[in-house]
Amino acid sequence: MDERRGQDRCPVCQGPMKQADNGTLRCRKSICAYNHRNEACPRCQHKGPEVSSAGTDSYTYSCTECMNKWTKVAS
Structure with missing residues (x-):
């Protein structure tokens, strides 16, 4: 069985997750x-x-x- 099929899915968009450099799981979709x-x-x-x-x-x-809008540079 392919190991990738069992990988975690994002709880928000159901897309694939990846492990970040700090060890946390992140969604592959940056936005x-x-x-x-x-x-x-x-x-x-x-x-x-x-x-x-x-x-x-x-x-x-x-x-x-509060409907505030702001922009931030990606880290």
């Missing part, structure tokens, strides 16, 4: 909300914003609580 769930709004500190790509090296976030 998946699962990867950004700990990002806190700079205005209200609510975690888990909606995320979209703002270009090749940055993300645009939208807070679901």
Whole structure:
């Protein structure tokens, strides 16, 4: 049996997961909300914003609580 078929699936988008350099599991889709769930709004500190790509090296976030929008360079 192929080992890859049993790999973990993302709880948000059901896509494949990968192990990051620090040992944590991340979704392979860079803009998946699962990867950004700990990002806190700079205005209200609510975690888990909606995320979209703002270009090749940055993300645009939208807070679901206070509707604040901000952009952050990908790390």
